[in-house]
Amino acid sequence: MTNVLVLGASGYTGKEVSRAFSRAGFRVRSLVRNEEEARLLAQDEIHPIVGDIKRLDLLTERLDEADVIVDTSIDYSESLETTRNILNAVKQAGERRAHRGGQLTFIHTSGVWVQGETGYLGVSQDWNLQPLEGVAWRVRIEQETLELARALNVRPVVLRPALVYGRNGGFFDRVFAGLVAGNIRLPGTLENNLSTIHVDDLAELYVKIAERAPVLKGQILTAANRSSEPVQEIIRAVRRLAGKREIQVESYRPTNVGDEGVALTQVIDTRITRTVTDWEPRKRTFVEGVAEYYQSWKAVNGQQI
DSSP states (O other), X not given: OOEEEEETTTSHHHHHHHXXXXXXXXXXXXXXXXXXXXXXXXXXXXXXXXXXXXXXXXXXXXXXXXXXXXXXXXXXXXXXXXXXXXXXXXXXXXXXXXXXXXXXXXXXXXXXXXGOOOTXXXXXXXXXXXXXXXXXXXXXXXXXXXXXXGSTTEEEXXXXXXXXXXXXXXXXXXXXXXXXXXXXXXXXXXXXXXXXXXXHHHHHHHHHHHHTHHHHTTEEEEEOOSSOEEHHHHHHHHHHHTTTSOOEEEEEOOOSHHHHHHTSOXXXXXXXXXXXXXXXXXXXXXXXXXXXXXXXXXXXXXXXX
């Protein structure tokens, strides 16, 4: 059985990636921050490891057991040093692996914001990057990740997810909370298009990449739905959920890199990803499934359904 180590499993994406690998028949170990998060993952037949991603030097044994290491710890405030420490730990694990043979697959999570403003023409991962200033350092990390292909026994792949929705977390958590409060605040002009992906579809793609790692070594892939979602359509869909109740929508000037990313117009073409991985998003877009996604969000947050 293939052993998978998921880093950042306390996060929104990391939890679902851990569950997807478990459902697919992998033996999964996931790094979490505390005992409560460990308990929740253990319920899904996942072996939790309570630890600090900044101290991977204390997890050498777990790194060496892994056939696949998945870094889902995307955090735009995370330091360059911390991320490079993860790459160094993976490189060393690959070198140690040489003594027993086999290849170590490493999937690094970046994000489509490194591609910057794309306009309304669909662009692939080969688009001439114009990253937001706050994520420009991630472009360097992507290249350093791919350079691991030169290291002994490491197969690196970079994955750039679009804006993630579904269940409870991410940007759309803020949208639903604003709906409950009667006031939704969104950054930017509100005239842009967002590239999006459901967290379940994204999690499935990680599994597909791990299964096809020998032919994907050294590639950058993107994860997004086939069509982008205009912010104005998102607003109208959310307002319909309120019925006759009036919902105020306010725009504001972006104040951080997360706001700047949401204010971008991005149309991401994933044909290459879909072709090389045999992956296809199956969940409905945010607008198409907004009623069910809102119901799920309310259930998670203790709201009346």
